[in-house]
Amino acid sequence: VVLVDNGIPDWKGQTALVSTNNLNGGKIAGEYLKTVLKSGDKIGILQGVPGVPALDDRVTGMMEGLGDVKVDV
Secondary structure (H helix, E strand, C coil): CEEECCCCCCCCCCCEEECCCHHHHHHHHHHHHHHHCCCCCECCCCCCCCCCHHHHHHHHHHHHHHCCCCCEC
16 A cells, blocks of 8 residues: 555554645745745735644745745735
8 A cells, every 4th residue: 555645543454644744845936936026025824724844844944944934924
């Protein structure tokens, strides 16, 4: 059984898991945004259901990637 995107905690039946690193993906996006935004710019973040770990990781990574560019979310 190959799982895609999410593992099943404590389940030993999987052969493989294919997934992305959402934190790193968000960081890459933030590093790009850092080249086109400046501190004080306003941005909006559109995402699905709040509290979904993959989405939260993407936003966290993006904010990390922005570094010292402090945007108004």
